Amino acid sequence: MSQKPHLIVVGNGMAGCRAVEEILARDPNKFRITIFGSEPRVNYNRIMLSPLLAGEKSFDDIVINSEAWYADNGITLVAGDAIVAVDRAAQTVTSASGRTESYDRLLLATGSDPFIIPVPGKDLPGVITFRDMEDVDKMLAAADAGGDAVVIGGGLLGLEAAHGLALRGMKVTVIHLMPTLMERQLDEAAGWLLKTELERRGQTILTQADTGEVYGDGKVEGVRLKDGTEIPCSIVVMAVGIRPSTGLAKAAGLDVERGILVDDHMMTSDPAVLAVGECVQHRGAVYGLVAPLWEMCRALADSQTGNPSGYTGSVTSTKLKVSGIDVFSAGDFSGGEGCEDIVLRDATRGVYKRVIVKDEKVIGAVLYGDTADGNWYFDLLKKEENIADIREALIFGQAFASGGALSDPKAAVAALSDDAEICGCNGVSKGQVMACVAGGATDLDAVRATCKASASCGSCTGLVENLLALALGDDYSGERTVKTMCKCTSFTHEDVRAAIVEKGLKAIPEVMQEMSWTTPDGCSSCRPALNYYLLCAWPAEHVEDPQSRFVNERMHANIQKDGTYSVVPRMWGGVTTPNELRAIADAADKYGARMVKVTGGQRLDLFGIKKEDLPAIWGDLNAAGMVSGHAYGKALRTVKTCVGSEWCRFGTQDSTGLGIKAEQMTWGSWMPHKFKIAVSGCPRNCAEATIKDFGVICVDSGYELHIGGNGGIHLRGTDFLCKVATEQEALDYCAAFTQLYREEARYLDRTAPWVERVGLDYVKKRIVEDEVGREALRNRFLYAQSFLQVDPWAERASGKESFLHEHIAEIRPFAVVGGAA
Known part of the structure; x- marks a missing residue:
């Protein structure tokens, strides 16, 4: 048997690997395949670098092809060793390390290079681009070090870089040469709306601003505009555009203009060399969007496996989330002679829609804030359909234009053609999703795993679910392998938490509207969770929703089986005084407590208090200096202590004193x-x-810290976190761990299942190994504590006030919304 021809792919990015995937799908035995990549890692989704920078995803979340994929398909991956030379006569390639390989077919998928504006200071340390993982790592390091950032370029990448850096705590200024942000995707009105919203979120946006130089002594210290304006900063992100990476092809003698010239079968001027992606020029066009890349890859795979259908070019649309804001554009929105604009503006909802019509056909569309009908407008544009009959309702969307016949979402997706694009990130059409379902996919996760629709940014999730419902009918339960938050939504707890931060959502109705809740007011499962997630994300701005609390939390007491309540005043570290005991005894007599019980948390519980007496008994106890012990709350309950070194002959440290400090620091904090x-x-x-959820064992040389334990039905012992030397370190680690749990656990998760799910190594990495991250978590916890009011009388609580008084001047400057480190 003759050996299979050798296909070498130069470029381990999205285009190169997608081309290989398409070939394998058609004929898995066609080639022996070797892929060379310049980065020392597997193929990942560059579109998702922005969520990675913002802290919304990890690298594992954006991997497209794992190491197992290469191995399972017999592909040799040479990572971190870029090809530097091509010898077309000998049909060999040579890598930076000196490795030489011969090929029968060579596929160039070298992508594009970021453009660096040629201004003085462009080579200073601290000037970076935004194209790959290395760039993200540099930005994360800069954010951890603190300071201000300048982003040059108000296109998509620039705005995403600015958004991510802002979430990381940096003060960001965006400099854009043109009058309108994202002028290639948005018209002037939509660009203005975007600028206004980003400024509302705290970014400084300077349009019509021309960069003169980057200045600094040995490193970046600021940017000076040509009008003399100076903007101090510690990093500069250049995001002004990209150019096809053609150097390798040009050195090999291939025909190159703006990009590597290819025909309809993606063949270069050398029949043995193919090219695909951002590096190519086809029929005079160079593309920087993913949808054309996917079409090129399909055409290339067809031609290499005996079905030369050919690529004829792409009509492009752009459906994006810019800093969490939905935008869409397609076709020609410049207008001009013979064109008519149909415009809808809804200032209250932040929605702008503009459809450009010429000769009764849609030739362009711009949507801001509501992009649900983007695919439909794009379908009309591509098919050049006459819209005269639906013109009056066109701007209101597909459902209205059909006379209400498509008001059912399933009917709306049924009306889309099979080639209508559903997932722009991965180039998946309606027909491909339906084929995936026909092949056995019965839920969202199966679709994501099979054809990748909805597997990246998630903005097409609703469309995919409607297609599932259309195809499966009553057999579609809506259940997901990944547990959704509740029956009211298709999103997970993690999805919802990320959206609250990313989109700046501040109220429960706003979350439900933005994330297309299927019930008008939610349910008893999701409302308390949403209330907590909003409080955790926006401690300074949160407005409490009492109806989203469980009854015990609303009444600030635990309801008992006879309808009366038990009241538990707080005893700091389990320590009390004669005055407090007198106050408890007096309250027990006055309000008819039928039992006074010492609890397992070293406190006294007053049973049998009537509902109508709760405000009065708390008033009396508060007058005596006592506050709620929150025995009813998703909050800090108790800090249990022993007498420690002050009294016990075995005691090694002042455990009682440390326990009191820990309780004063953490009480009043809502938790999952x-x-x-x-x-x-x-x-x-x-x-x-x-x-316990957080435990401290005092030893002669310091304090051993433990996490993730609980008693109850399912007993779980703690995991050892680390050992620290000082009492202050123990408090700092406690605050950091508590905040990490608050920010990342699902509502109603104890620390035990949360630690088991994320892994002890992850917690150690965030709390023990990352000193800067630990400090940021600790600061965010203390900052949030200055706003949280779990107790109706908390503003008069001396314990919390005294602790925060010592720290508030220190921690306020470190406040970062939404839990971004």
Whole structure:
């Protein structure tokens, strides 16, 4: 048997690997394949670098082809070793390390290079681009170091870089040469709306601003505009455009103009060399969007496997999330002679729609804020359909234009043609999704795994789910392998938390509207979770929604089986005074408590209090200096201590004092679930610290910290986090761990299942190994504490006030919304 011809792919990016995927789908035995990549990693989704920078995704989340994919398909991956020379006569390539390989077919997928504006200072340390993982790592390091950032370029990449850096805590200024942001995708009106919204979120946007130089002594210190304006900063992100990467092809003697010249079968001037992606020029056009790349890859695979259908060019549309804001554009929106504009503006909803019509055909569209009908307008544009009959309703969308016949979302997607694009990120059409369902996919996760629709940014999730419902009918349950937040939504807890931060959502109705809740007011499952996620994301701005609290939290007491309530005043670290005991005794007598019980958390519980007496009994207790112990709340419950070194002959440290400080620091903080702390004065562990959410074991040389324990039905011992030397370090680690749990756990998750799900190594990486990140978490926790009011009388609580008074001047400058490090 003759050996299979050798296909070498230069470029391990989205275009090169997609071309290989398409070939494998048609004929998995066609080639022996070797892929060379300049980066030392597997293929990943560059479109998702922005969520990676913003902290919304990890690298594993954006991997397209794992190491297993290369191995399973017999592909040799040479990562981190770029091809530097092509010998077309010998049909060989040579890599930077000196490795030489011969080919039968060579595929160039070298992508594009970022454009650096030629201004003085462009080579200073601190000037970076935004094209790959290395750039993201540089930006993350700069954000961790603190300071201000300047982003040059108000296109998509520039705005995404600015958004990510802002979420990382940097003050960001965007400099854009043109009068309108994203002028290639948006008209003037939509660009103005985008600029206004980004400025509302705290970014500084300078349009018609021309960069004169980047200045600094040995490193970036600022940017000077040509009008003399100076903007101090510690990093400059250049995001002014890209150019096809043609150097390798040009050196090999291939025909090159703006890009590598290719025919309809993606063949270069050398029949043995193919090219695809951003590096090519086809019929005079160079494309920088993913949809044309996918079409090129399909045409290339067809031609290499005996079905030369050919690529004839692309009509492009752009459907994007810019800093969490939905925008869409397609076709020609410049207008001009013979063109008519149909415009809808809804200032309250932040929606702008403009459809450009010529000769009763849609030739362009711009949508801002509501892009649900973008695919439909694009379908009309591509097919050049006459819209005279639906002209009056055209701007209101597909459902209205059909006379209401398509008001059902399933009917709307049914009306789309099979070649209508559903997922722009991965180039998936309606026909491909339906074929995926016909092949056995019965839920969203199966579709994502099979054809990748909805697997990247997620903006097409609703369309995919409607197609599932259309194809499967009553057999489609809406259930997902990945657990959704509740029956009211198709999104997970993590999806919702990310959207709240990314889109700046501040109220429950706003979340439900933005994320297309299927019920008008949510349910008893999602409303408390949404209330908590909003509070955690926006501690300074959150407006409490009492109806989204469980009854115990609304009444600030625990309801009992006879309808009365139990009241638990707080005792700091389990320590009380005669005055507090007198106040409790007086309250028990006055309000007829039928039992006074010492709790497992070293407090006194007053049972049998009538509902109507709750405000009065709390008023009396508060007058005596006592506040709620939150025995009812998804909050800090208790800090259990032993007497430690002050009294016990075995005690090694002042465990009682540390416990009181920990309780004063953490009380009043809403959590995903109840949270308990304990401090034991020696390894005998009398305070049972190793079954608490956060436990401290005092030893002669310091403090051993433990996390993720709980008692109850399913007992779980803690995991050892680390050992620290000082009391202050123990408090700092406690604050950081608590905030990480608050920001990342699902509502109603105790720390035990959360730690098991994310892994102890992950928690250690965030809390122990990342000193800067730990400090940021600690600061965010203390900042949030200055706003949270779990208790109706918390503003008068001396314990919390005294602790925060010492720290608030220190922590306010570190405040970052939404939990971004």
